[in-house]
Amino acid sequence: WTMVAGGGASVVYADTIADMGFVNELANYGEYSGNPTRTETREYIKTVLDLMTRSKHPSGKPKILLIGGAIANFTDVAKTFDGIIDAFKEYADKTRQVGVKIYVREGGSNY
Secondary structure, eight states, X not given: OEEEEETTHHHHHHHHHHHTTXXXXXXXXXXXXXXXXXXXXXXXXXXHHHHHTSSOOTTXXXXXXXXXXXXXXXXXXXXXXXXXXXXXHHHHHHHHHHTEEEEEEEEETXX
């Protein structure tokens, strides 16, 4: 599991993963908050994807990337997701080769 989240929901996600018995599988926990720019978000996600796609899981299981949060009303969710999409486009082939599954749960007061 690698998790990228923002807006306080990230703690809930991490706690839930631990409660489900997968705390030893949580490889990375990241937070993007504070209304990051498209470029800042893209570069952050590229770093996460680079780390995730360096090798397959030793047991052959898929790697899971969870993107989620309850973004505060000052965050431009569309701009944030544009940066995420930019990074996914660059790493699409690598994520397929390594077997990364991506789950997205995003929200906010206006979304």
